[in-house]
Amino acid sequence: MTPVTASPTAPPAPPIAVEYPDSDGQPMAENTLQFEWITLIKENLDWLFAADPQVFVAGDLLWYPVEGNPKIRQAPDALVVFGRPKGYRGSYRQWQEDHLPPQVVFEILSPGNRPGEMSRKLLFYQQYGVEEYYLYDPDSNRLEGWIRQEGILDWIETVQDWVSPRLGIRFDPSADPLVIYRPDGEPFVSYGERSRxxxxxxxxxxxxxxxxxxxxxxxxxxxxxxxxxxxxxxxx
Structure with missing residues (x-):
């Protein structure tokens, strides 16, 4: 009887590299007003925490909370992460950042934003660990905020003179437009105003x-x- 020769076992296929794009193809802002507010908040948060090397601030940066699934992502208009070093990032990949999610995020509404889209963002931020979420509509001068309590992002009933637990900044939406105050009482100002x-x-x-x-x-x-x-x- 002719002996049966076992066929050689094929080597395992190399794992497929997962790509995490640094851009979602969407513009940072739809108009100059939205852009001005995004940069105002991001720049002032940069100045506020300039002396702390372990506070990372970014604007319009893609955040990937789940390794292996690049479809789960969001790009807050501004985000703050306590406990992560400053420095360049093409995207924020949470598993490479000591598994720390952004604790604070900001969104600035534009005419193109839809209620369903904003509801999905709220659910995303709730699911993936955001502690404070602020949503501002510069056209109507409406500010809303959510704070994490008992595992969920709970709507803040009164944002007038609300002080962010993480950032120490205070909001005054009774002013038109909104005024945001630093912990030292100085208001957020644009780069141009600061230069002046x-x-x-x-x-x-x-x-x-x-x-x-x-x-x-x-x-x-x-x-x-x-x-x-x-x-x-x-x-x-």
């Missing part, structure tokens, strides 16, 4: 320096005149 304030401070400092120099020169002239008269200015 810095220039004003520079000019004031320069004027004070010029006045001080003029006073010094005046004192030197007076001392020289006294010496011409035979007087010791130090003795007067």
């Amino acid at each position: 304030q810095a220039e004003q401070e520079r000019q004031r400092a320069e004027q004070e320096s010029q006045r001080a120099e003029q006073e010094r020169q005046r004192a030197d002239r007076l001392a020289a005149k006294l010496r011409e008269l035979g007087l010791d200015p130090e003795a007067l």
Whole structure:
């Protein structure tokens, strides 16, 4: 009898690499007003936590909470992660970030946003661990907020003078447009406004320096005149 030869076992197929795109193909903003609010919040959060190397702030960055499933993703208009270092990221892949989700997210409404879309975002943020969620409509000046309590994102009944537990910032939606205050009481301002304030401070400092120099020169002239008269200015 001819012996039966077992066919060689085929080597296992290499695992298929999962791609996590850095872009979802959607624009960051639909209009200039939405863009201004996104950048205002993101830039001011950057300034607020500039001295803390373990607070990561980003705007319009794709967040992938589940390894192996790139279809589960969201790109908040602004997000803050406490406990993760600053630095470049093409996307926020949670399993590579000590499994920490963004604790705070912001969304700025645009005319193209639909109620169903925003409801899905709320459910996403609730499911994947967001602690604070703020939604602002600049067209109607309407601010809404949710805070995690007992495992769910609970709607904040009164956002007037609400202070974010994580960020320490305070909201004043009674102002039109919305004003957001830093913990030191200073309002959020745009980069342009901050640059203008810095220039004003520079000019004031320069004027004070010029006045001080003029006073010094005046004192030197007076001392020289006294010496011409035979007087010791130090003795007067």
